Amino acid sequence: MAENQPATRRERRIVVRKAQILDAAATIFSEKGFERATTREIAAAADVSEGTIYNYFGSKRDLLLGLVQTIADETIQELNDSPLGNVEDTMRRALTHRFQQTRERRLLTLFLHEARLHPDVYRHYVQEVLEPLKQGLEAYMRVLIESGAMRPLNPAIAARTLIGMSMGFAILFELGNDPAIEEVSSAELAAAVSDIFLNGMRGEAVSGQRDGGAR
Amino acid sequence: MAENQPATRRERRIVVRKAQILDAAATIFSEKGFERATTREIAAAADVSEGTIYNYFGSKRDLLLGLVQTIADETIQELNDSPLGNVEDTMRRALTHRFQQTRERRLLTLFLHEARLHPDVYRHYVQEVLEPLKQGLEAYMRVLIESGAMRPLNPAIAARTLIGMSMGFAILFELGNDPAIEEVSSAELAAAVSDIFLNGMRGEAVSGQRDGGAR
Amino acid sequence: MAENQPATRRERRIVVRKAQILDAAATIFSEKGFERATTREIAAAADVSEGTIYNYFGSKRDLLLGLVQTIADETIQELNDSPLGNVEDTMRRALTHRFQQTRERRLLTLFLHEARLHPDVYRHYVQEVLEPLKQGLEAYMRVLIESGAMRPLNPAIAARTLIGMSMGFAILFELGNDPAIEEVSSAELAAAVSDIFLNGMRGEAVSGQRDGGAR
Amino acid sequence: MAENQPATRRERRIVVRKAQILDAAATIFSEKGFERATTREIAAAADVSEGTIYNYFGSKRDLLLGLVQTIADETIQELNDSPLGNVEDTMRRALTHRFQQTRERRLLTLFLHEARLHPDVYRHYVQEVLEPLKQGLEAYMRVLIESGAMRPLNPAIAARTLIGMSMGFAILFELGNDPAIEEVSSAELAAAVSDIFLNGMRGEAVSGQRDGGAR
DNA sequence: GATGAATGAGCGTTCATTCAT
DNA sequence: TATGAATGAACGCTCATTCAT
Incomplete structure (x- = not known):
């Protein structure tokens, strides 16, 4: 702006x-x-x-839409601005940022709730932010997989797992009252979460002598 | 019942x-x-x-509380009833169930929204369902870590990562309009997600040195 | 009955x-x-x-009417039953009874309120109880005046003054919280009130010339 | 105003x-x-x-309270403003005013009814208007009695008798449908009522010996 | 006859929106 | 432009009355 x-x-x-x-x-x-x-x-x-x-x-509704739009714009801006370094750094930075925002602006559950119920909010938030993010991440996953840096998992699901993880964590944050995450810095949390995800995407599939999805 | x-x-x-x-x-x-x-x-x-x-x-509010209570009871019941087999099976079963429920009853964003705003809902949903789940999972993580089945990550964060992941995924479901997850069975999704998480908890920590997308 | x-x-x-x-x-x-x-x-x-x-x-309304009717019947019955002795005794007895009833059944303000607003109650209470009472008392006043036992005051107004006095006192009772009348027996009150009224009806007219408290 | x-x-x-x-x-x-x-x-x-x-x-209730307050204020104002001349004049003036008001604003039975049932109305009407009036009149009675202008009756009961008389009369007015008082001017009524009361407070006590209607 | 669950009209109150100032 | 009093549709909730059991 x-x-x-x-x-x-x-x-x-x-x-x-x-x-x-x-x-x-x-x-x-x-x-x-x-x-x-x-x-x-x-x-x-x-x-x-x-x-x-x-x-x-x-209208009052327009206030909400304006807010959603503003935040959507910010988010998109950030995504575009964020330097694409190695995966770990990028992810940590993105998650860190996300967690910091959640701490400040507790609007996530509100947006999700309204997006689910109101098409306009849905358009501004889900279609314009979440969908592109999904697409971008999915493509990225595909690249990583093809390059051998990750296991050959379903990239669509992998992308959604990451987004869901980030969103879910942010919600836990927003719900508050949880010292275990509130007393840890956003950066540390981001590092831990990112570590789990990325590690989960590497290595071997969890077999599986047991039956799973992968075999 | x-x-x-x-x-x-x-x-x-x-x-x-x-x-x-x-x-x-x-x-x-x-x-x-x-x-x-x-x-x-x-x-x-x-x-x-x-x-x-x-x-x-x-009151109308009591309808909401009744609903929250009902679903909270069901959830707790399921958790108690679920056979504790090996980690993979248990997790897969739990997630499968979760995803199935989300498909049927699209109430998660509603509950989260209301829990954030209304203390009574918070009590019934967050304190009675989410908190015990966190505690249980955290203890379980601790056991797995101590037994060497998992890396020595912070068990509190690990537990919250899993819960957040599950919740976030459920929300993506509820938001709908995403063929990539809607055309996949709940069981398959659960398997994939569980695979990523469990694998992420094993293996070595991902070090920051390795570069990401560039390779 | x-x-x-x-x-x-x-x-x-x-x-x-x-x-x-x-x-x-x-x-x-x-x-x-x-x-x-x-x-x-x-x-x-x-x-x-x-x-x-x-x-x-x-209907609920009929409950009220039934109640009004019952009490109206009782009141009329009492009036008819009451032995006509000398004025003082009769009045004292009537007022005593009235005050006792008010203490037990605090329905006077209710009846007056409803009688003012609802024709049916008006009929049962005002026309059937109050009006005959006015007529009877007025006739009685007339007799007393003609016999010389009372001053030649307007008998209609005299009758209404007595009724009003009795009713007003009963209301003060019903409003409660007044030790000055609650700690006095109904009989004593009735005697005092009756004394003032009867004395007021006798004697000479109070002329305006006499000054009041200042003397 | x-x-x-x-x-x-x-x-x-x-x-x-x-x-x-x-x-x-x-x-x-x-x-x-x-x-x-x-x-x-x-x-x-x-x-x-x-x-x-x-x-x-x-709230709707506040409308009632506002009304009660307004009228209570007016009443108190009038009492304070009314010139204290001799007893007769003062009383006549007060009663005249009372009767005129009742003719215009038929709210007395409503106020009494609500005062009996609702503490707030009770406070505004009974405690702030009626009680001070009782106290004032009682003190006045005491003065008149001590000065010999009145018989040594119980001043508390005398005061309440006068108030009750005035209130009861006002209610008869409010109930309406009584030509005997409606066709008489407020001033005349006030004069008659005041005459009876004041005369009743003077003279000798009515002894029980005198027989009543028979003579 | 006795019951009490079901009914739905109608209430007091709120609040997004408008518009005269 | 900025204001905030006025608006009135629409809400949650109550309760006299009915009627199947």
Whole structure:
């Protein structure tokens, strides 16, 4: 966002106002959920009147969509910006970032809940963020497998396992009240989780004299 | 549940009615979310009047709690009933079950969302199901590690990684629209996921030196 | 009521049941008022089911009417039964009775409230009890005045003053929390009140010239 | 009330709106009673929407309390403002005023009914208006008795007799349908009632020896 | 007759949205 | 533009009444 400062003072002010309101919305949505949050509370938290919200957003729903969009954009930006080093580093960095964000903005369960129920949110969040991520990771898995760096597992499932793992962990975070993960730094957690996954993708299949999926 | 039929006709009818209403509530909650579901819709889906709901449940919220409680009880029951065979089988069975349930009852994002926001749901779901599961798994990890079957990783984090992985995967399921996992049987998915995790817990730690995608 | 035992066992039982239900209704109405009393509570207090109430009374409203009727009948009965001795004794006896009843059955404000709002109650209570009482007292006043026992005041107003006084006092009683009247026996109160009224009706008119407290 | 205009336009509008709504509430409560009055009706009578009521009052109950408070304040104001002349004049003036008010605002039975059932109304009406009145009158009675202007009757009972008389009369008024008092001016009624009471407090005690109606 | 579960109209209240200022 | 009072549809819930058992 920063690279593209709107020219006029007016446009700049609009962007600032929108951000101010979205920030407030994020806070209140996170505290109360979408439905139980009231526009009055959001207005109070944003230090504007209720009417002002409607000068910048068409509806309460649009606040949510704006928020989702903002975060989706950020996420995509980060993914694109993240230097592609070796797998371990990349993954650790991505997970670390993810965990840090979850600690700050507890919006994941909200987004998932709303995405499941509301097509617009679904579009902005699942289709625009999760799907590309799946595709990208799946392709990456394929590369790693073909290069021999990983076992010949189903790359689609591997990609989804990683995403699910990351998302699930983030949710545990968001649910809170778990010293075992709260007292560990995001980086350490990311390292541990990434270690398990990557190690799981290497090595031999767990046989399997026992019957599994792999044989 | 069938083994323990309440004696009197009246008690039996009450149990049936409650189940009928909870079933309807599950359907509507899953479709609309808790807040957007109305007691009128639930009554219609249960084929009773609105008043009847309140003969069996004290409030709309109690419907949610009843649902959470029911599913929590089921989950705990399953965990206790599940035969403790070797790690692989147990895990596969548990995950398979989990994935099957998610396909049928798309309530996970709802529960997580509500648990995050409502202390009662938190108590019934997180504290009574998730916490014990964490503790149990953590202890189990410890055993496996001590026995040498697994690397000396932090058992707390290992347990949470597995739970997060399972939960995250279930959410991807619930979000739907992903042929890559929908066209695979629950058993196969469970096998693959379990394979990655267990393999990840064995073997050597992945060192940071090895490079990743470039090779 | 006692003089006229219904012949059959069945009829007798009906009368008993009705009384049992009306008693419960009196208790609950007095505690909660008519609207806030529920048929469920009344049924519980009467130790019958809700349905049973409707076997004996057509509606909740009919419970109130039945109660009003019962008390109106009692009141009329008492008035007719009360021996007509000298004025002082009669009045004292009537007021004593009134105050005793108020202490037991705190239904006066309820009746007045409902009579003001509901024509049926008005008919049963105001027209059948209060009006005859006014007429009777007015005629009595007339007699006393003509006989010279009282000053030539407007007998209609005199009668209403006495009734109002008695009713107002009863309300003060019903409102409770007033040791000054609660710790005095009904008889003493009745004597004092009756004394003031009767004395007020005798003697000379109070002329405006006399000054009041200042003297 | 006019002497103390709130400074700002906004504050003025709020006061006006509250009064407008309370007026409507008074009308509807008087017609239907508190429970049977609906906020819809009150809103319609006040010519505002239902929502607007809740911008000014927290609940339907608060409307009642606001009304009680308003009238309690007025009553207290009047008592304080009323010039203390001789007893007769003071009493006549007070009663006249009372009767006039009852004719306009038929809220007495409602207030008594609600005061009996609802602690908040009790506090605002009985404790803040009736009790001080009792105390004031009792003290006044004591003065009159000590000065010899009245017989040595129990001043507490005398005070309550007067209050009860006034209240009871007001209720007869409110119940309506009585030409004998409706066709007489408030001032005349007040004069007659006050005459009876004051005369009753003077003179000698009515002894039981004198016979009553027979003479 | 007695029961109490079922009913559903109707209530008080909330809150996203509008619009006159 | 910013405001916040006004709006009214829609919600959760209650309870008098009915009726199958």
